[in-house]
Amino acid sequence: MILRLATAADAQAVAIVHRTAMRVSLSFLPELHTAEQDLGYFGQKFLPANEVWVAEGDGRVVGYVGFDADRINHLYILPDFQGQGIGPELLAKAIADGRARKLWTFQKNARARKFYEDRGFVAVEFTDGAGNEENTADVLYQWRP
DSSP states (O other): OEEEEOOGGGHHHHHHHHHHHHHHHTTTSOOOSOHHHHHHHIIIIIHHHSEEEEEEETTEEEEEEEEOSSBEEEEEEOGGGTTSSHHHHHHHHHHTTOOOEEEEEETTOHHHHHHHHHTTOEEEEEEOSTTSTTOOOEEEEEEOO
16 A cells, blocks of 8 residues: 555546545435536645545555645545555544644444544534535544644
Protein backbone atom coordinates (compact mmCIF):
# COMPACT_ATOMS: atom_id res chain seq x y z
CA MET A 1 0.00 0.00 0.00
CA ILE A 2 1.33 3.43 -0.95
CA LEU A 3 0.13 6.64 0.71
CA ARG A 4 0.70 9.89 -1.14
CA LEU A 5 -0.63 13.41 -1.35
CA ALA A 6 -3.48 13.69 -3.82
CA THR A 7 -3.25 15.90 -6.87
CA ALA A 8 -5.95 17.45 -9.01
CA ALA A 9 -5.56 14.46 -11.33
CA ASP A 10 -6.91 12.22 -8.54
CA ALA A 11 -10.34 13.90 -8.43
CA GLN A 12 -12.09 11.19 -10.42
CA ALA A 13 -10.52 8.33 -8.45
CA VAL A 14 -11.39 10.01 -5.14
CA ALA A 15 -14.96 10.60 -6.33
CA ILE A 16 -15.27 6.93 -7.27
CA VAL A 17 -13.99 5.79 -3.86
CA HIS A 18 -16.40 8.15 -2.14
CA ARG A 19 -19.42 7.17 -4.21
CA THR A 20 -18.72 3.43 -3.96
CA ALA A 21 -18.11 3.49 -0.21
CA MET A 22 -21.23 5.58 0.36
CA ARG A 23 -23.47 3.28 -1.67
CA VAL A 24 -22.15 0.05 -0.15
CA SER A 25 -21.10 0.92 3.42
CA LEU A 26 -23.68 3.65 4.08
CA SER A 27 -26.61 2.26 2.13
CA PHE A 28 -29.03 3.74 4.69
CA LEU A 29 -28.28 7.23 3.33
CA PRO A 30 -30.25 8.79 0.49
CA GLU A 31 -28.43 9.23 -2.81
CA LEU A 32 -28.34 12.99 -3.26
CA HIS A 33 -25.88 13.56 -6.11
CA THR A 34 -25.03 12.14 -9.50
CA ALA A 35 -21.58 10.79 -10.33
CA GLU A 36 -20.97 13.95 -12.40
CA GLN A 37 -21.89 16.17 -9.45
CA ASP A 38 -19.56 14.17 -7.21
CA LEU A 39 -16.70 14.63 -9.67
CA GLY A 40 -17.33 18.38 -9.85
CA TYR A 41 -17.40 18.64 -6.07
CA PHE A 42 -14.16 16.74 -5.53
CA GLY A 43 -12.29 18.44 -8.36
CA GLN A 44 -13.47 21.99 -7.78
CA LYS A 45 -14.12 22.19 -4.04
CA PHE A 46 -12.92 19.30 -1.89
CA LEU A 47 -9.38 18.77 -3.19
CA PRO A 48 -8.52 22.49 -3.31
CA ALA A 49 -9.87 23.11 0.22
CA ASN A 50 -8.31 20.15 2.02
CA GLU A 51 -5.05 18.33 2.47
CA VAL A 52 -5.94 15.03 0.83
CA TRP A 53 -3.96 11.80 1.04
CA VAL A 54 -4.78 8.76 -1.06
CA ALA A 55 -3.97 5.10 -0.53
CA GLU A 56 -3.01 3.19 -3.65
CA GLY A 57 -3.31 -0.56 -3.90
CA ASP A 58 -3.62 -2.89 -6.86
CA GLY A 59 -2.56 0.03 -9.08
CA ARG A 60 -5.45 2.32 -8.16
CA VAL A 61 -6.73 4.65 -5.47
CA VAL A 62 -8.55 2.56 -2.87
CA GLY A 63 -9.02 5.08 -0.07
CA TYR A 64 -8.53 8.69 0.92
CA VAL A 65 -8.62 11.14 3.80
CA GLY A 66 -9.24 14.87 3.51
CA PHE A 67 -8.71 17.30 6.36
CA ASP A 68 -8.04 20.92 7.20
CA ALA A 69 -6.59 22.63 10.28
CA ASP A 70 -9.62 21.80 12.43
CA ARG A 71 -11.56 18.92 10.94
CA ILE A 72 -11.25 15.57 9.27
CA ASN A 73 -13.80 16.07 6.54
CA HIS A 74 -13.73 12.64 4.84
CA LEU A 75 -12.14 9.26 5.32
CA TYR A 76 -13.39 6.58 2.94
CA ILE A 77 -12.04 3.20 1.84
CA LEU A 78 -13.39 1.04 -0.97
CA PRO A 79 -15.45 -1.75 0.65
CA ASP A 80 -13.21 -4.54 -0.71
CA PHE A 81 -10.20 -2.91 0.99
CA GLN A 82 -11.76 -2.17 4.38
CA GLY A 83 -10.35 -3.99 7.39
CA GLN A 84 -6.82 -4.12 5.93
CA GLY A 85 -5.24 -1.32 7.96
CA ILE A 86 -5.65 1.43 5.38
CA GLY A 87 -8.02 3.52 7.50
CA PRO A 88 -5.65 3.76 10.48
CA GLU A 89 -2.78 4.76 8.18
CA LEU A 90 -4.82 7.50 6.54
CA LEU A 91 -6.15 8.71 9.89
CA ALA A 92 -2.56 8.89 11.17
CA LYS A 93 -1.78 11.33 8.33
CA ALA A 94 -4.66 13.54 9.40
CA ILE A 95 -3.53 13.80 13.02
CA ALA A 96 0.24 13.65 12.47
CA ASP A 97 0.68 17.36 13.16
CA GLY A 98 -0.70 16.86 16.68
CA ARG A 99 -3.51 19.39 16.33
CA ALA A 100 -6.91 18.66 17.87
CA ARG A 101 -9.37 17.59 15.18
CA LYS A 102 -13.14 17.14 14.98
CA LEU A 103 -15.17 15.03 12.60
CA TRP A 104 -18.78 14.10 11.95
CA THR A 105 -20.11 10.64 11.29
CA PHE A 106 -23.61 9.23 11.20
CA GLN A 107 -25.02 7.73 14.37
CA LYS A 108 -26.06 4.58 12.46
CA ASN A 109 -22.50 4.08 11.17
CA ALA A 110 -21.48 1.76 14.01
CA ARG A 111 -18.30 0.62 12.25
CA ALA A 112 -16.98 4.18 11.85
CA ARG A 113 -17.97 5.12 15.37
CA LYS A 114 -16.05 2.15 16.80
CA PHE A 115 -13.09 2.92 14.52
CA TYR A 116 -12.81 6.50 15.81
CA GLU A 117 -13.57 5.68 19.44
CA ASP A 118 -10.88 2.96 19.40
CA ARG A 119 -8.41 5.67 18.34
CA GLY A 120 -9.24 8.16 21.07
CA PHE A 121 -12.02 10.21 19.51
CA VAL A 122 -14.72 11.24 21.97
CA ALA A 123 -18.35 11.98 21.06
CA VAL A 124 -19.11 15.59 22.00
CA GLU A 125 -22.45 16.28 20.27
CA PHE A 126 -25.37 14.26 18.91
CA THR A 127 -27.86 15.79 16.46
CA ASP A 128 -31.07 14.76 14.75
CA GLY A 129 -29.50 15.40 11.33
CA ALA A 130 -31.35 18.63 10.58
CA GLY A 131 -27.98 20.30 9.90
CA ASN A 132 -26.71 17.89 7.24
CA GLU A 133 -27.94 17.43 3.70
CA GLU A 134 -28.84 13.79 4.30
CA ASN A 135 -31.17 14.74 7.20
CA THR A 136 -29.74 11.78 9.09
CA ALA A 137 -28.81 11.76 12.78
CA ASP A 138 -25.10 12.34 13.25
CA VAL A 139 -22.47 12.66 15.94
CA LEU A 140 -19.55 15.05 16.32
CA TYR A 141 -16.31 13.53 17.55
CA GLN A 142 -13.22 15.26 18.85
CA TRP A 143 -9.65 14.05 19.10
CA ARG A 144 -7.06 15.74 21.28
CA PRO A 145 -3.38 14.84 21.36
